[in-house]
């Protein structure tokens with residue numbers, strides 16, 4: 581049965597973890613102090629866990645600004661989206677894509693409008709930091725499943741930061757829960773990097789993330805990371821954490837010894 585939480589992620593995001601929350605919710609902790617999500621994207625896990633207290637961060641400034649505006653001004657954003665919904669066309673899309681609104685509400689609505697109507701919900705910018713994804717095939721800007729009021733209530737008690745993951749993870753204390761879902765890069769993969777924003781997530785960043793999660797684990801934080809089920813990632817984490825391989829479609833969780841059949845890896849310390 582679907583619950584309203586499943587509809588709260590209001591963005592379509594590459595690597596979105598809605599499937600994790602529907603099939604593997606039992607792997608997530610049931611109690612913890614504060615919730616930290618440091619690669620927020622569409623926030624599927626945050627919206628499903630509905631924590632009382634949270635710090636949410638992502639390096640994408642436009643994304644974090646959009647969440648911040650929704651904390652208090654969701655109605656104004658929905659009004660703007662209604663306008664985009666009525667005007668949506670190829671001309672309107674490119675006009676909005678080329679615009680730089682000075683108002684925060686208009687910028688947040690522009691971000692959601694482009695996310696919902698661009699090609700595959702992709703976020704990509706050129707070297708000047710300008711969004712450059714072409715129009716996609718989706719027509720609907722407002723969806724019958726939208727519940728901006730509910731998501732704004734959930735966001736109201738959260739701290740939102742546009743930041744690299746390291747400094748944020750370093751702030752978490754004993755008993756806090758850290759969910760980390762970085763871009764999936766693996767060692768020796770020169771062609772297939774996922775380019776988010778202007779900055780590529782390199783293998784060095786994967787090592788920096790592991791080191792920072794090991795520090796957090798030693799401080800007593802609950803750590804949960806998702807990543808590619810690849811030998812290089814397994815080697816990175818196997819000495820310090822428990823590894824669980826996940827099959828995305830059938831819903832079977834298995835020990836990492838059966839890897840190969842499984843696409844995703846969960847790394848945990850609880």
Ligand SMILES: C[S@@+](CC[C@H](N)C(=O)[O-])C[C@H]1O[C@@H](n2cnc3c(N)ncnc32)[C@H](O)[C@@H]1O
Pocket residue numbers: 593594595596597598618619620621622623624625637638639640743744745746761762763764776777781785
């Ligand atoms: C796989 S996506 C997260 C998807 C998210 N879990 C969801 O359900 O939509 C990875 C995110 O990491 C962000 N990111 C990339 N490099 C980062 C960094 N160095 N620090 C923090 N966030 C970063 C990207 O902007 C992107 O939103």
